Amino acid sequence: MDKEHYCPSCDEDRTFSLMASEQVHLGKKTKWWCEECGYEMVLIGESVDMAAAEA
Secondary structure, three states: OEEEEEEOOOOEEEEEEEEEEEEEOOEEEEEEEEOOOOOEEEEEOOOEEOOOOOO
């Protein structure tokens, strides 16, 4: 499964591949990685986007 999303490491839209998913109380949590640079992001449901969060 792939998704187009902005990659802050590449500084442009890239194709992300699904690494994992699980159901949590906030919605479905999915983990994605950028095929170009390996940057990882987490999305929860449709409204929580952890892509730009600092670790």
